[in-house]
Amino acid sequence: MSTAWSVSSAGQWNHFAAAHPDANLLQAGSWGDLKARYGWRVTRLAVGGADAPRGGVQILTRTRRIPPLGPSIGLAYMPRGPLAKSDADARALIAAASEEARRLGASLLRVEPVCARHATVLTALGFRQTDAFVQIPRTAVVDLDADDAALLGSFKPKMRYNIRLAARRGVEVEMDSSEAGFDAFYQLTAATAARQGFAVHAASYYQDVARTFGDDAALFVARFEGRALAALMAVAFGPEAVYLYGASSDAERGRMAPHATQWAAMQWARTRGCRHYDMWGMANPDDPGDPMAGVHRFKLGFNPRLVEYPGTYDLPLQRVRAWALTSGALRARAALQRWRGRPQN
Template sequence: MDHFLQGRHWAKVQRDLGRSVHEESGEGWRYLAVEESNPAGKLLYVPYGPLADTLEAFDAALASLTRLARACGAVFVRLEPVSAGFTAAEADSVLRSRGLRPAPANLQPELSWIVDLDRDFKDVLADMKPVNRNLYRNIHKKGVKIRSSQDPAEISVLLRFLHLTAARNGFKPQSDEYLSQVARTLMPVGAATLFIAELDGAPIAAALAYDSADTRTYAHAALDDAHRKLSAGIPLLVTLMADAKERGLQHVDLWGVAPADQPDHKWAGFSAFKKSFGGREAAYPGTWDLPVNKLRYGAYQLARKAAQSGKTLVKAVRAKLGR
């Protein structure tokens, strides 16, 4: 699978947001790295990369990233090797043997849910729960129509629903400015598509998808709670998949899901929703750090652990005092 976070269109998104981006490649490997900063100083972030065909190619990519980090003054490289010549099960030993360390937290999901489209679409539908198939085939009988758009101005439809969902569920969505810039960069070149469900001509749900060479990623979705009983989000997602199939894409990535053995995970609800469309789990190695300036990286790690210990102590004291 070719991930959009390592593609040239995403590189342009980052540059349009004012960030410094590096794109390098060699025999069997390539990466997109974004300059960022944290308390340690400058770092290079490689989202879902580097991409490498073999372990030898992965080593060449690491060498290139190390040289780049030194050249631009980065303290470390933060990377997520989803396709690097080894499996997720082998990742811990492979990465530690090369001097990498687990990052404090995963930036991108460690588990994703993939629906494969390299077959007749009726077989894709057959893998879904019956209610999903029926809603897709019959939602028009309830007056709901679904259309797609590549007009960046229509991102406002999704933004409005995201604000409503955030207020209802108490989470903080990505900023309007960020998603609006993503839309302005990606939608005109066909690298992002907005799907809108409408009831009597008025939007009631929307979903934004990003495309790479072979995969469509279901990135953002929200709906108007006033019409929740219509379950428009289900036929909206199936339409997104059918459109991807028509465009010749081979996979739909439904993005992060919770581990199956953690029913109380905060993602459990929408993980069950995603799995109702059929598909398979994809496990990734997670987020890792490659220290380049080892002295400064070590100091950063010590400071971070001290801060965490302080927070834990404060929580324990408050709990004991009943606060």
């Protein structure tokens, strides 16, 4: 079995992770850096030579002692990983991640792999699939390998019409990372959350996302006569851009501002060299009551590829404490997120 080693250089990690065929936002070094500011410990492991790693994985761990001087309890989480081309490298990285999570005092290692092949490896290593999830296991991806005319032409007719209608009806979309832009975004986010019943982060968190990703993050605000009607934040990493957060106003719905903001974000993604635009979460097609059904229908207008991930796999590292974790806080949170149809952060 290959021997895994710790990656200490953020630049080295990003160079590897961005170029990997399974590159994704949740394995970006900047995503780990962001989470480190909110109580998570970040570990990055790799296999192969230091100058050219064959595979790697980023793990997030969060633990605490109960009581303060007692044993630790907590979660180690591997989102959309490992990044490995061979089963042998995947096995080595998962085994090393398990040992590192145990060393850090985690009670449970939760993995959400990119591909079914890695799910098979997880099962062979003693992981068990669970119906809980951290990230929604379905998404929709728009391929960007076309010019504006061809890309627009690939959308469903109603979506094309509404994007053009937004422009005719005076909607203007601009990248706006100013204080006023973030104020508008957060006000729209709070209004959307109240309307649809989901939780939001503090305003400072969204600004922290933008600061952490720098030029690879963009905030788009759609306005009519100076009034913000819709906004979204997109982040680019490797070959893909991700529609990470979005919100819209109840006012002036007929001006189709959300359609225009998505179109602007896709055009920006192409200028960043991205080949794909991930719309970040779709409804469960087998559940007619899924609260994301309306958003799902909207996203289908862009005629995306539908992607389904293998699901979520757990490995107890301390059985009693893992049981307490999954039967208590994690299960309650997962149930709440399923009800809201939102990914956990």
